[in-house]
Amino acid sequence: MKIKKHSVMVLPLVLSAVYANTALGAGFQLLEQNASGLGNAYAGSGVDTENASVLHFNPAAMTYLPGIHVTGGVTAIRPSFKFTDNGQSVTPFNTKGTSGGDAGGWGVVPNLAATWQLNPRWYVGLGVGVPFGLKTEYEDDWVGRFHSREFEIKTININPTIAYRVNDQWSIGAGVNWQRIDAKYKLAVPVVHPLLPFPIEGDAKVDVNGDAWGWNVGVVFQPVESTRIGLSYRSRIKHTGKGDTNIAVQGQHMVAADARATVKLPDTAILSVSHQLNPRWTLLGDVSWTGWSSIPELTIENQGLPSNALDLQFRDTWRFALGAKYKINEDWTWKVGVATDQAPIRSAEKRPTSLPDNNRRWYSTGVQYQHKNMSFDVGYTYLYLKKTPIHNLEPGRGLVSGEYKSKGHVIGMQVSASF
Structure with missing residues (x-):
């Protein structure tokens, strides 16, 4: 660890700001573990066994995939966060x-x-995905x-994963x-300089x-041929997290220090239902819960410096989704879905600029093309968020x-094969 004495006063504040936003940034949970479910707003996610990606939502559902199944896809996400100042915002000086421009950008x-x-x-399976992710970037000034x-x-x-088919009605997995988690963060900080009688602006x-x-479990119950019910956790x-904090003033390096913080990313539970109404229509539903209250506060341990605690007051959240699939013919299926999704942030006072999140609604549609043992999916979702207030005042960081x-746009493509 390397610390210059004239900068010790500012370092605890910087580390607190960094890890507070790291935890809040991790609050952006990514449901996009496939593109095939995107068109249904991920309704029926734990029992809709179109391809192998269902193992992420419910490992027990693998028992409805005979033989070998392989799938891969990519989802492009474009959030938009445009801030408007009400005239009260002010820096520590x-x-x-400026208003910062659009803090959102494309992510894959x-x-x-x-x-x-x-x-x-x-049955056995292997899934690789990105369960949490976020990027926000503002203008420097x-x-x-x-x-x-x-x-x-x-x-x-x-x-x-591993799954066992108990009988014709029950499966467990x-x-x-x-x-692995990686985070990068940049912000302005007040810096105490030994040659000046007042703090100046630096960069961290x-x-x-x-x-x-971690671990996950699931169960699927099929009371009749046309209906499946899944529960997963x-x-x-x-x-x-371990890493380095570096502080500079006008491009000149001043401080480098080690830091450490512990955060519990939340547990989740999903209740999924699918029902084949007739040969053409399949109805889907999801109720999911995320335990964001696992992060009531965040404590940062600084080597050689006092610890800091931040009160986050995250709340547990619920998500509700309904969807349907319509089989147009032997090759083509049309998908549609809607969902309502809570954010873990309680109030405008607790809303961080790194995660200006709010409750959102999903409006989704997509199509699937089936050819022999191959299927191709394309899905799209529009995310609607109402205007989101912020009134975040923190000592040393301003208001x-x-x-x-x-708003947000989500576009996905998936290719799947069975053998």
């Missing part, structure tokens, strides 16, 4: 700034999965630069998860990463007050 989420039937009762200039978090999750950059293990994953106009 009582200066103004890949997925890959495979299942293998070992015998009439036992925007009014909230002491809260965030740029934030990016990426994860990768590798999930080997389980898996383990290895997950943080890179942290870590990995951890994913455990919390406790991450300990960001106003509202965000936000």
Whole structure:
């Protein structure tokens, strides 16, 4: 660890800001573990066994995939976050700034999965996906630069699974998860300089990463041929992030230090239903819960410096989705879905600029083309968010007050094969 004495006063504040936003950024859960479910707004996600990617949502559902199944896809996500100042925002130096432009940008989420039937009762699978991710980037001179200039978090999750078909009605499954997290963060900070009687504006950059293990289980019940009901659960994953914080003033490096923080990414539970109404129509539904209250606060341990705690007050969230599939002919299927999705942020006072999230509605559609043992999916979702207020005041970082106009576009493609 390297610390220059004249900068010790500002470092705890910087690390607190960084890890607060890292935890909040991780609050953006990515449901896009396939593109085939996108057209249905992921309704019926744990029992809609179109391809091997279902193992992410419910490992027990693999028992409805005979032989070998392989699938891969990519989803492009374009969120938009445009801030409007209400005239009250101010930096720690009582200066103004720009509105920051559009903090959103394109992101790409890949997925890959495979299942293998070992015998009439036992199945194994492997899934690779991105369960959490976010990137926001503002103009350098925007009014909230002491809260965030740029934030990016990426994860990768590798999930080997196993399932057992108990009988014609019941199946069970389980898996383990290895997950890696990488985060980068940039923001402006007040810096105490020994040659000046007052603080000046500096720049902080943080890179942290870590990995951890979790588990998931599921069950599928099929009371009649036309109906399936699935229940699945994913455990919390406790991450300990380690990395470096670097502070510079006008491009001149001043501070480098080690930092450490622990965060429990939330557990999730999904209840899924599918019902084949007739040879052409299939109805789908989902109710899911995410335990974001696993992050009530965040404590940052700084080597050689006092610890800091931040009160986040995350709430648990619910998501409800309904969808339908219509089989046009032997080759083509049309999909449609709607969903309502809660955000874990409680209030405008707790809303961070790195994650200006709000409750959203999903409007989804898509098509699937089937040719012999291959299928091709294309899906699209429009995410609607109402205007989102923010009034975030934190000591040493200033006040960001106003509202965000936000929306999102999600486009996905999937290719699947069975053998």
